[in-house]
Structure formats: C-alpha cells, structure tokens
Amino acid sequence: MATNTKNYNLIKPDADDFYDVNQFNQNADIIDTQLKNNADSIKAILTNDLTALPPIEATLNSGENTLTTEHDSTARVTAFEGDTIVNYVPLFDSGVWGFSSDFVVNSPSKVTLTVSDGANHGHYVVFPVKANSDYTFNVKHNANIAIYKVDGTPIQNYTSDQVITFNTGTETSIRIYFRNPNLTNGTFTFEEPMLNEGTEQKPFVANVQGITNPTIENTTTGDSITLLGTFHKGDVVSEDKGQYTVERAKREVVLDRNLSCSLLNNFSGFKRIKITGLSSNAISVIGVKYNGTILNNVDTSANVDGVQIYQNDLLISISNTDSGWGTNYSPTPEEIMAYFLGWVMDTVGQAYPSPYNGMGTKEWIKRRADGGIDSASATTTLPTTKNELIPSYRLLYNLASPVKEQVQAINSVLKLTKGDNALQVSEGRIVREVVKPYYDEGTKTSYINARNTSLASAGWTSVWTDNIKQVYADGEPVEWYIGHEVNNGVPYSYAAIELKVDETTQISVDYEPLYQFEVTAPLNNITIEYQSNLASVVNQNVEDIVQLKEDVAVIERDMVRKGEEIEWFTPTMLNGAVREGATSCIYGKDKMGTVFVKMRFIHGSDTQATAVARLPVGFRPSSIIGRSCIVANDGSSFYGYIRSTGEIFVNPTALKGKTLDINLSFKAEL
Structure with missing residues (x-):
C-alpha cells in the first residue's frame, strides 16, 4: 500500500x-x-x-528603548539638539536661604520643617527677578508656599498648590515663603525648588544646565556611545563619516584661570569689574555665582550681581560684602582674580567680616560652599590658586554667529546585534574624570571617593556619586574593588585597590552623579541611523575602511610636511643614558605648537623615574604625559613620560642596559 x-x-x-x-x-x-x-x-x-537600501532612522527617547534589527549592524547619532534650563533660586545647601533653626537642610534639594507648638513657623528669601515678566515657581511639598512683593504685599498668598505662575509687574525682587499649614503641627518637607521664566513648568535643575554627555548604552551587547560635552539650547550635533560636530549657538566659560580684569567703577555698596578677551561674537550673557545665584543680564551700574556685555567687554557687578573690598578701596587686577578664584579679602586682627579699606594688613580667606569661610585658610599672601571648596563663576553667552566645533565621543558608533537591542538613553554620566587617589598608610590601600571623615578628600570625585562604573589607569580599564557606603545619610560609591598608585600614573573614572540636577538638564530624545540590510552593512564597513585609509594618508602626509618644516634639536642625555647614533635622539616643534620627541637610547639606570633627558622651556607639556613604548631588544613594552618641568623618564625599573624607543607628540605649554 x-x-x-x-x-x-x-x-x-x-x-x-x-x-x-x-x-x-x-x-x-x-x-x-x-x-x-x-x-x-x-x-x-x-x-x-x-541591494543596498537606505539606512533606517530611529528616534530614541530618554530611558529604555527596544530596537529590533534583521542583521548585526552599527548605529551612529545623526541628530541631537541641546537645551538650556535656568533655575533662578539656588540649592538649599548654598547658604543663600539662611533658614531658621526650625528648618533642617536634608540635601541640596530638600529641607524639613518640624512644628510642635501649634504656631505658624515660616521663612522667606528675597530673589531678584525681571520686571513685567512671567515666572513659574514649583516645589514638591506638603505645607504652604507663597509669593510676595518685597514690601509684604502678596502676589500669591499662602497655598498648598505645588505650582504658582505669576507676573512680576513692576517688581525687580520677590519674596518666596515656606510655612506650615495654618497653626498645624507636624513634619513638613519642601523639595526641588524651581523658579523659571515663562508660564511653563520646567524640570528641576541647579542654576543653569545644558545637556551633558548624552549616552546611548546597548545593554544587550554591552556597547555604548557618549558624546562628550555640554550642549545648550540651539546647539545642533551632526555626524559625517564617523566625525561628530556641533554648531554652537551658546558658549560656556568658567572663570577659573588668569583673566584680563580691572576695576571699572566704584558704586555705593558694590564695584563694577571689567574683563576683556571673553566676549567676542557674543550678544548677551547670563552667569552663575559660586553659590548658585543667577547673574542676570542687566545694567551693572545699577544692580548688584549683574552681568552684561559692553563694547565687547564683560562687566560684572560685585558687592563689597561679597568681595571684602572696602567702600573706598580699589582692588588690583591680581586681587580681583583672587576673588574669582574663590577668596574673600578681609582685615587682619578684626572680626570677620571686616572689608579691607586700605588701613592695616589685608588677608584672604577661602569661602565655603555653605556661605561661610574657612578661617584656617587665612593668608596674607595674595592667592593665585583656585579655592577647591566652592565652584567657579560660570558664564553662558548667546553667540551672534554660530560656531562649528568638533565633538569628541567615547566610541563613534554603537554596535547592534540581530534581533532585539535594549538601548538605554541617559545624560549626565561623568566619563574619564581624572582623580588623585588617596593612599591610606594604615591599610596600604589607595582610595577614590572615600567620603568617610577618617580619610582625606584628595580622592573625591568632583560631584557626589553612588555609582562608580569603571576605573582607568593611563586610559586603560583596570580592576578596582567598587564599594558602597553611607555618609551622614547620603549613599556614596568608592573604589579601592591594595597598593600605592604610582604618582606618574593618571587615574580616571566613569561614574553616575547622585544628584543629576547638578550637572545636566534632562534629555528628551536623540536620533540614530543604522543599516537596514546585509548589503548596506557591508557597504558601510567598506566606506569606514576607505575613510580610515584616507585619514591615515592625511596623517602621513602631515607628518612628512611637518618633518620638513620642523627644526630638530638634540637633548643632553642624563644619568648614564646613551643615545644610539648621532641623530637617534631629537626633538622639535611645528608651526602649530606640536612638539615631537623621537628617541632611541640605551638606558643607564635601574632607579625608578630617573630622568634620561630634559626638554627646555617652550618644548614642555602643560602637565605630565605618558605613552606605552617599545623595548627594542625584545619587543616588550614600558611607559615613557614627560613631566611639565621637561624631564623625560621611563617606568618600570630593570631597564638598565636595554635599548628603548620613545616617540611622543603633544601640544607645547602656553
């Protein structure tokens, strides 16, 4: 069958x-x-x-996204726009609020009021505003808030509402009130105070924030891409052949370096300072003081804590109380710079504050982040270094003409795998921040960000973090123990390793800030592009290879051209090092200020970090640099370093008698 x-x-x-x-x-x-x-x-x-098909665009929202692809592929960021959010009230721990003893500051963004006597307990602070302008104030709370004129007339009387929208009328300052509900006992909290211009409620940030370090992480493959930098409203990021650029509409400047500044005017209670060389191509500016107070773009001859551009110069008005400059005292440019570095002037032998009026001996004291001073730091020597206890002044310019700049990225493409890809879009991640580990002699351990009080603060990250993601040594990922602790109720993350880190090794970290609002505005979305089929993937790979070959060819041509233009010099060898051949150890500098060091020599010492040669002034890096180099005898590797003082040295030890090759290039010190 x-x-x-x-x-x-x-x-x-x-x-x-x-x-x-x-x-x-x-x-x-x-x-x-x-x-x-x-x-x-x-x-x-x-x-x-x-048959190659056009690439597919996908818009990713902040947070979790799922992208399904038919092939392994790569994605690039093709469209991203920055944003700027301004909060006109500072954080609670800034010292500006001056809370009474009824209030406890729990964190930068939270205070608690406890009432047990059946009476009304409240507090208000005066903040500057623009006349005839709309503002929105919002704060998370379970009590009452109010907005008043400075004369005590209500603009918005006490309310349990979370959001108040109002117009300032003729007022240039307002009072913001916090209070318990009428005659009510209990514990009342106020969180994330936000005052922004306009009738639309904005997300909570600290002072002025753009979008910092937007990141896409493919948790399916473990791959990620981060665009480095802060991007403000009007800044547009684009990509071409693997290179990212931004067309900037705004520019941020930090006043933490030597400035060309001088006293312009001495007004009643404040002085007006002029800074040159910072305001070209700018049409307007706002600023942020060390305590988070916003510097409005106003007439600086009539307003304290104002900032403006006048004939391409930057003008800033500073109160005498804030600076420590007496009513009739004219500070020198160097003394003005000391103020911007975080120091207040005072008079020796008198109770603080005693602004210096030209009589007696002047001194400088470090300000603290909470508005007080660090009395132990007092010095009669004019400071020239930054006070690490407080942030620097920051300025944000609106540019008259957009400026195009390259954008550095950690990985220029994102790997996608066939099938579902879990893509996490975030902002504010701090990447490759250089830190100086603290070494504890007792435990023989090096620490990063150990914020318990028994250890020094040298290893702290720049902002508080409870999530250290990776530690790097000279740019290479290394394994450190990552731990988690709590300090005064605030969680933090630290890294540790049981050895003393060589001072010549540069240690850096990637981490997530605990308080995102201190470093970034929230990101809305970002657009990527990926190849839609196998032929497109192959074509993209071929284009990348061709582009890489072109880039290498350009670099080689530039090296040849630079080699023809550079005048070469021979360094004096030190500590027994002997050059191998008359022209084997040379250095020079091109017209763009790039220094090239080419050395083949026989090492003469086994002592660690012994200098083998020294570069003269004008041919030195601004800070220590190091690169992996090759031992000519056996092909093994070592590190060659150049200090800012010009000494060239190598690590590790046990290299005496070996032939070493060092090839380094860097920008010369200014």
Whole structure:
C-alpha cells in the first residue's frame, strides 16, 4: 500500500504496487512547484540583502528603548539638539536661604520643617527677578508656599498648590515663603525648588544646565556611545563619516584661570569689574555665582550681581560684602582674580567680616560652599590658586554667529546585534574624570571617593556619586574593588585597590552623579541611523575602511610636511643614558605648537623615574604625559613620560642596559 513523504507529501508506491503514471506526474508537479517557490524565495532574499537600501532612522527617547534589527549592524547619532534650563533660586545647601533653626537642610534639594507648638513657623528669601515678566515657581511639598512683593504685599498668598505662575509687574525682587499649614503641627518637607521664566513648568535643575554627555548604552551587547560635552539650547550635533560636530549657538566659560580684569567703577555698596578677551561674537550673557545665584543680564551700574556685555567687554557687578573690598578701596587686577578664584579679602586682627579699606594688613580667606569661610585658610599672601571648596563663576553667552566645533565621543558608533537591542538613553554620566587617589598608610590601600571623615578628600570625585562604573589607569580599564557606603545619610560609591598608585600614573573614572540636577538638564530624545540590510552593512564597513585609509594618508602626509618644516634639536642625555647614533635622539616643534620627541637610547639606570633627558622651556607639556613604548631588544613594552618641568623618564625599573624607543607628540605649554 502506497505511503506519502513527510515534507512534500510525495506518493511512495509500495514494492508490490503496479506502476501508475498519474502518481508519477503528480509527484513531478509537486516537486516542480516547490523548486520554483524555493528559487523565488532565494531570489527575493538575495535581492533584499545584496541591494543596498537606505539606512533606517530611529528616534530614541530618554530611558529604555527596544530596537529590533534583521542583521548585526552599527548605529551612529545623526541628530541631537541641546537645551538650556535656568533655575533662578539656588540649592538649599548654598547658604543663600539662611533658614531658621526650625528648618533642617536634608540635601541640596530638600529641607524639613518640624512644628510642635501649634504656631505658624515660616521663612522667606528675597530673589531678584525681571520686571513685567512671567515666572513659574514649583516645589514638591506638603505645607504652604507663597509669593510676595518685597514690601509684604502678596502676589500669591499662602497655598498648598505645588505650582504658582505669576507676573512680576513692576517688581525687580520677590519674596518666596515656606510655612506650615495654618497653626498645624507636624513634619513638613519642601523639595526641588524651581523658579523659571515663562508660564511653563520646567524640570528641576541647579542654576543653569545644558545637556551633558548624552549616552546611548546597548545593554544587550554591552556597547555604548557618549558624546562628550555640554550642549545648550540651539546647539545642533551632526555626524559625517564617523566625525561628530556641533554648531554652537551658546558658549560656556568658567572663570577659573588668569583673566584680563580691572576695576571699572566704584558704586555705593558694590564695584563694577571689567574683563576683556571673553566676549567676542557674543550678544548677551547670563552667569552663575559660586553659590548658585543667577547673574542676570542687566545694567551693572545699577544692580548688584549683574552681568552684561559692553563694547565687547564683560562687566560684572560685585558687592563689597561679597568681595571684602572696602567702600573706598580699589582692588588690583591680581586681587580681583583672587576673588574669582574663590577668596574673600578681609582685615587682619578684626572680626570677620571686616572689608579691607586700605588701613592695616589685608588677608584672604577661602569661602565655603555653605556661605561661610574657612578661617584656617587665612593668608596674607595674595592667592593665585583656585579655592577647591566652592565652584567657579560660570558664564553662558548667546553667540551672534554660530560656531562649528568638533565633538569628541567615547566610541563613534554603537554596535547592534540581530534581533532585539535594549538601548538605554541617559545624560549626565561623568566619563574619564581624572582623580588623585588617596593612599591610606594604615591599610596600604589607595582610595577614590572615600567620603568617610577618617580619610582625606584628595580622592573625591568632583560631584557626589553612588555609582562608580569603571576605573582607568593611563586610559586603560583596570580592576578596582567598587564599594558602597553611607555618609551622614547620603549613599556614596568608592573604589579601592591594595597598593600605592604610582604618582606618574593618571587615574580616571566613569561614574553616575547622585544628584543629576547638578550637572545636566534632562534629555528628551536623540536620533540614530543604522543599516537596514546585509548589503548596506557591508557597504558601510567598506566606506569606514576607505575613510580610515584616507585619514591615515592625511596623517602621513602631515607628518612628512611637518618633518620638513620642523627644526630638530638634540637633548643632553642624563644619568648614564646613551643615545644610539648621532641623530637617534631629537626633538622639535611645528608651526602649530606640536612638539615631537623621537628617541632611541640605551638606558643607564635601574632607579625608578630617573630622568634620561630634559626638554627646555617652550618644548614642555602643560602637565605630565605618558605613552606605552617599545623595548627594542625584545619587543616588550614600558611607559615613557614627560613631566611639565621637561624631564623625560621611563617606568618600570630593570631597564638598565636595554635599548628603548620613545616617540611622543603633544601640544607645547602656553
């Protein structure tokens, strides 16, 4: 008896059956039809995969996204726009609020009021505003808030509402009130105070924030891409052949370096300072003081804590109380710079504050982040270094003409795998921040960000973090123990390793800030582009290879050109190091200020960090640099370093008598 095949249902006659031509023809038709279907399917697949199709764009929202692809591929960021959010009230721990003893500051963004006597307990602070302007104030609370004029007339009386929208009328300052509900006992909290211009409620940030370090992480593959920098409203990021650029509409400047500044005017209670060289191509500016107070773009001859641009110069008005400059005292440019570095002037032997008026001996004291001073820091020597206890002044310019700049990225492309990809979009991650580990002699351990009070603060990250993600040594990932602790109720993350880190090794970290609002505005979305089929993936890979070859060719041509233009010099060898050949150890500098060091020499010492040569002034880096180099004898590696003082040295030890190759390039010190 005949049976049928499993896959195509062909008739299989039994051994005893007679031949039936109809069964043969039926089987032939089935085979013919299936072969044709298979051929058509293969043709369709080949046509789809071997014909390059346009790439696919996908817009990713902040947070979790799922992207499904048909092939392994790579994605690039093709569109991203920055944003700027301004909060006109500072954080609670800034010292500006001056809370009474009824209030406890729990964190930079939270205070608690406790009432037990059945009376009303409140507090208000005066903040500057623009006249005839709309503002929105919002704070998370379970009590009452109010907005008043400075004369005590209500603009918005006490309310349990979380958001108040109002117009300032003729007022240039307002009072913001916090209070318990009328005659009510209990514990009341106020969190994330936000005062922004306009009638739309903005997300909570500290002072002025753009979007910092937007990141896409593919948690499926472990791959990620981060665009480095802060991007403000009007800044547009684009990509071309793997290189990211931004067309900037705004520029941020930090006043933490030597400035060309001078006293312009001495007004009643405050002084107006002029800074040159910072305001070209700028049409307006706002600023942020060390305590988070916003410097409005106003007439600086009539307003304290104002900032403006006048004839390409930057003007800032500073109160005498804030600076420590007496009413009739004219500070020198160097003393003005000391103020911007975080120091307040005072008079020796008198109770603080005693602004210096030209009589007696002047001194400088470090300000603290909470508005107080660090009395132990008092010095009669004019400070020239930054006070690390407080942030620097920051300025944000609106540019008259957009400026195009390159954007550095940690990985220029994002790897995608066939199937579902879990993409996490975030902002504010701090990447490759250089830190100086603290070494504890007792435990023989180096620490990063150990914020318990028994250890020094040298290893702290710049902002508080409870999530250290990776530690790097000279740019390479290394394994450190990552721990988690709590300090005064605030969680933090630290890294530790049981050894003393060589001072010549640069240690850096990636981490997530605990308080995102201190470093970034929230990101809305970011657009990526990826290849849609196999042919497109292959074509993209070929284009990347061609672009890489072109880049290498340009670099080689530039090196040849620079080699022809550079005047080469021979350094004096030190500590027993001997050059191998008359021209084997040379250095020079091109017209762009890049220094090239090429050395082949026999090392003469086994002492760690012994200098083998020294570069003269004008040929030195601004800070220590190091690169992996090759031992010519056996091909093993070592590190070659150049200090800012010009000494060239190597690590590790046990290199005496070996032939070493060092090839380094860097920008010369200014």
